[in-house]
Amino acid sequence: MDKPLGLSFGTDPTSSLIISQPPGINTAWKHDIIIMDPSNDRPLNHCSGDEYRSISNGKRVITEMDFFAVGSCPKQKACIIKKECIDERVEQQNEDDVNIGLNLLTGNSGSCNKSMVEDGTSQTKEVYDQRKKELELLQAEIDHMNEENQLLKGILNQVNRNYYALQMHVVALKQRQQIHKATTVKNEEVINGNLEEKQRKGSIFARQFLDLGKAERAEMGEGRSQSTSEERNRDCAVSPNIVESMEHNKSQMISNSSISGVFPVLDPLRRSGDGEISDHKTSEEAFHGWVPNKVPKINTSRDVDDEQKEETMSMIRKARVAVRARSEASMISDGCQWRKYGQKVAKGNPCPRAYYRCTMAAGCTVRKQVQRCSEDQAVLITTYEGHHNHPLSPAAMAMASTTSAAASMLLSGSMPSPDGLMNTNLLAKTLACPPGFATISASAPFPTVTLDLTHSPISSSSQSPQGHLLLPSLNFPHNFASALNVSAGALHNQYKVSGLLSPHQGMELPQILPLMADTSVSAATAALTADPNFTAALVAAISSIIGNVQASSNANNSSTIRNSIDNST
DNA sequence: CGAGTTTGACCAGCGC
């Protein structure tokens, strides 16, 4: 080197060697720096570079090198540079009073000179040996920690995957259980031709769609039997083959909810039946706004095959999500593009019902109906149905994830338990929503969950200035997209995100869009998993679903989840 | 001119 360099070492022996350039000198240095081991004249470290790395204490730091990392370089050059470096260092000490905090080559002197470096002493040799051993130990420790880190990352990813798979599996189990139950009932019908069985079956299905409020009242009055809870727990236990299905389920989950964004899959089915489910068209219709007349019915024909039975049952489990909100506009903005394809004046409501189809992509099956409530025309009822087959904008994703979460809980949380009673408690617990916020339709042929914003404190401000709908508090621990939103909010140090979080602190969707927009799901997932409390929240979420914990502990559970998320911020 | 809306017609399910 042909110009003075400042050499500095931190007081910590493990610190890097920083070669800095005094202020006023702007030359970029081409240099090679070798730290020699005087005991055997071998290089301990080697560093080269010609760029400024950073500016520290008013001096340009040309480069940094790990003092304790062993390197190599041509010996001849190493010697030359070694000398120059040492010489320059001494000069710098004299001229610029450079503070070198570490006695690099000698253990008993604050200064350094060429002879000591080149000749070495036994004491220096011991110091080098000792530090070399320390270096090796530290290096080994770092390697070990890196390995542990990678392992933990893998575990976390696996937990993440398993969580989604578990969620899907729980739903599948419950669906299978319901199918089995229905099949059993039908077989009994076929064998006995017993009308009572028929009525009992109808009763079971009616129970599925009992009004949540009624269920809550029943729960308050009667409580729930422990045996029922235990049975439900047993039913929700993870089967041995769950691991095998996890990868498959994961892919399904991603395709269903994470990428496309979903409303519940609701393919319209128009099959005739014998009309066991009564067609309620009274206040329920007015409330939900959309009670299709083309009611899927349970086909009790004796020659119906298993496939048809399953299809029928699957259809019954499909859900719709209605959103009631006060709005002056003719339609709430939910981030999707809609094309109106029809309008009808429905019976019992002078306000026309408008039919919209999603036009964001060809072949998208999502439709919605918009109608003002007959009782309060300031209330706009928007009912969603179908499955987006295309990527959604972040705003649409927020709505889709919310409605999907509600429908998902409707399907998974309202399945009949082995005792034939509807598990509305789970839904209520899982929703953790304000009283009366979510209601399951008892009469709609498709199970319909209604998110009622009109009684919420935010009802009057349920739409942002930009027209995006802001939904009130909904805690959807088992919905990935929702969890994603929580995470997104958490990362923004605000966890009041549309569709999930407290209304009075409702967060404008565009605020989370920079994250959500650029993000692929994987990025958001990474952010999610970066949350140190994610695992705790995850455990709580799964517990809330599978464990079917007692109502009294539900509040704690919900708050735990929320607290975990909150704490992460 | 293309995209979206309006509106009457049509279809299917259901009850009487």
Added chain:
DNA sequence: GCGCTGGTCAAACTCG
């Protein structure tokens, strides 16, 4: 079988 109803279609219309 007929009428009612909800849902959809598609031609006509509107708008930018």
